Amino acid sequence: MTIDGHYDVVLDERGTVCPMPIIALAKQTKQTPEATILLLADDPAAASDIPAWCAMRSRVLIAAGNAADGHGQAYLIAPAQDSALDIL
Amino acid sequence: MNPASVGPSDTPDPQVPAGYFDAASTLPLRASARQALLAALDQGFADPSRRYHDARRARTLLDQARESVAAVVGARPDDVSFATSGTQAAHLAVLGLAKGRGRVGRRILVSAVEHSAVMHAANASPDAVTETIPVDAYARVTRQSVDEAVAPGDVALVAIQSANHEVGTRQPIDEIGQTLAPHNIPLVMDAAQTLGRDDVPTGWNILTGSAHKWGGPAGVGLLVIRQGTRWRSPLPEDLHEGGRIPGFVAIPQIVAAAVALQEAESERHEESDRLRRLTMRLRNELPTLIPDSVVLGHPDDRLPHLVTLSVAYVPGEAVLAEIDRAGFAVSSGSSCVAESLTPSHVLVAMGALTQGNIRISLPPRTRESDVDRFMSILPAIISSVRESLGAGDL
Structure with a gap:
């Protein structure tokens, strides 16, 4: 299954291994904190580490699935919605 | 003087080298x-x-x-x-x-x-x-x-x-x-x-x-x-x-x-209370010393001698090598350490961060001073490994 959804930035980390995909994700997040990021990775650790990192850094993993070109996986990561602001 | 660093059980077992923190893998013969x-x-x-x-x-x-x-x-x-x-x-x-x-x-x-x-x-x-x-x-x-x-x-x-x-x-x-x-x-x-x-x-x-x-x-x-x-x-x-x-x-x-x-049974009650205080110190203090790290496992209902930490932006293998150089033996469930190059199935099943995974398991009679020394060297090791990967300021 491939994933759909809007994104602002693509990070292609296929071919790199743990912890490089997460470092790339954290760097991009620091540069563009409001951006939704499509991260492509084929490191087996990424499947666990992306959701765990998102929980640690208050990001949201919106979707995960196979990359559109069939090589590796795709992860769609967005800033957390600030629920307090929503209430205001 | 901390009470855990005095008393009869402070004498290290001659068989266990100081800094051997991999008791969950094996212990030397008593x-x-x-x-x-x-x-x-x-x-x-x-x-x-x-x-x-x-x-x-x-x-x-x-x-x-x-x-x-x-x-x-x-x-x-x-x-x-x-x-x-x-x-x-x-x-x-x-x-x-x-x-x-x-x-x-x-x-x-x-x-x-x-x-x-x-x-x-x-x-x-x-x-x-x-x-x-x-x-x-x-x-x-x-x-x-x-x-x-x-x-x-x-x-x-x-x-x-x-x-x-x-x-x-x-x-x-x-x-x-x-x-x-x-x-x-x-x-x-x-x-x-x-x-x-x-x-x-x-x-x-x-x-x-x-x-x-x-x-x-x-x-x-x-x-x-x-x-x-x-x-x-x-x-x-x-x-x-x-x-x-x-x-x-x-x-x-x-x-x-x-x-x-x-022998393990006869000294266990006293020893497990002491080790539990040491592992609780590690659990409480390591995440404050190392940004973007997380201690794993149940906070209270747990073994007395074992603490596990995952640290973002570092490979477990590099961290283990530096810890070894500093004189400590620990283990890791990170993918780069495994022969299969996949992360530990335990860490995956619990949804934990698998990178920079460090399992510290204290042998009987571990001295508090050795735990202090471990806590003093680890933050600098993590910083330097992060720096080497360009991940020093995330």
């Missing part, structure tokens, strides 16, 4: 066990099944070892058999129950965080289907998840460890035993991390363990099968150890294992 081993090599060499003086002496040593181990695990001496390793014991526990209960059920239910020996035995059981019972974020199986897993019936056995070997969380074995008993479903409990270190739960039907983890010699495992359990050996017929473990019995090693367990 001095008392070494003495017992040497004595029993002379006094316990004979075939215990024969009818002469030396044979009777060997048999007496074996009987005494069996009785002393039975008392520790809460079983009858006849239930206890000595395997050649914890792995062999785990294999035989699962394969033998699957065989003995093949006509009752075909499903083998194992927690998602079992030791690989249990997983592999389940997968190797002919005619059986292995299913995993999920765990929560602390790596804990809940009674409810066991209820749901057994509900469809056709269950040969359930295998759940006493406590997790990678993150230290205890499993609610006694509760699970109560769930299974009315259905007459046997519970296999891998107690490798618990024996000699923590209270042994009672709700099991088969218990397995490994002597080198409590300071006994390598080459001795425990396979304890409670009376009435439908277990049948999956191996060719052999009369040793009640027909459970094939081959000539290693009496000197077994005697040494029993002596080591006895």
Whole structure:
């Protein structure tokens, strides 16, 4: 299954291994904190580490699935919605 | 002066090098066990099944070892058999129950965080289907998840460890035993991390363990099968150890294992309180010293001697190498450390961060000053590994 959804930035980390995909994700997040990021990775650790990192850094993993070109996986990561602001 | 750094148990065991923080993997032989081993090599060499003086002496040593181990695990001496390793014991526990209960059920239910020996035995059981019972974020199986897993019936056995070997969380074995008993479903409990270190739960039907983890010699495992359990050996017929473990019995090693367990038990209460305070300090202080790190496992209901931490933006392998250079031995469940290059199935099952994984497991008589020194070197190691990957300021 491939994933759909809007994104602002693509990070292609296929071919790199743990912890490089997460470092790339954290760097991009620091540069563009409001951006939704499509991260492509084929490191087996990424499947666990992306959701765990998102929980640690208050990001949201919106979707995960196979990359559109069939090589590796795709992860769609967005800033957390600030629920307090929503209430205001 | 901190109270934990004084007192008789502050003397490091001469066999355990300072900075050896990998007790969950193995311990060096205790001095008392070494003495017992040497004595029993002379006094316990004979075939215990024969009818002469030396044979009777060997048999007496074996009987005494069996009785002393039975008392520790809460079983009858006849239930206890000595395997050649914890792995062999785990294999035989699962394969033998699957065989003995093949006509009752075909499903083998194992927690998602079992030791690989249990997983592999389940997968190797002919005619059986292995299913995993999920765990929560602390790596804990809940009674409810066991209820749901057994509900469809056709269950040969359930295998759940006493406590997790990678993150230290205890499993609610006694509760699970109560769930299974009315259905007459046997519970296999891998107690490798618990024996000699923590209270042994009672709700099991088969218990397995490994002597080198409590300071006994390598080459001795425990396979304890409670009376009435439908277990049948999956191996060719052999009369040793009640027909459970094939081959000539290693009496000197077994005697040494029993002596080591006895000693571990006798010092355990005092020692586990002390180690628990040290591991609690590590749990509380390391995340404040290292940004973007997380301690894993249950905060309270846990083994006394084990702490696990995952650190973002570092490979476990590089961190272990630097920790080694600083004089400490720890282990890791990160993918780069594994031969398979996949992260530990325990960390994956609990949804934990797998990178920069560090398991610290304290041997008996660990000095607080060594724990302090470890906490003083680790933050700088993490910073320098992060810097080297351009991840110094994330």
